[in-house]
Amino acid sequence: MLKLCRQYLNWIQNSVFEGEITEVKLKELVEKAKHIMDDETDSIIIFKSRQEKWLEKQVVGLEKNDLDTFL
Known part of the structure; x- marks a missing residue:
């Protein structure tokens, strides 16, 4: 799943x-993930x-990725 x-x-x-991610790519990702997942x-x-301006990201502790913004 990580690689996907x-x-x-x-x-x-x-x-x-x-x-x-576009809606098309999201649907593609979900369909591929369903084949990997255990439904149980x-x-x-x-x-x-819908709008980036409504997002605020706060990290407490170690930031494991150096991205500054939430896309």
Whole structure:
């Protein structure tokens, strides 16, 4: 799953990824992920934002990725 998600998004920490992605690419990612996932134990949570100005990112502790902004 890590390799798949890194093809579409920026790795932040452990199982967290962020980035700007089109609806088509998101659907593609989700369909590919469904083939890897175990329906009994795994899940994906997707947060969407319509406007970047409503996002504020705060990191407490070690920043594991050097991205300055949330895309």
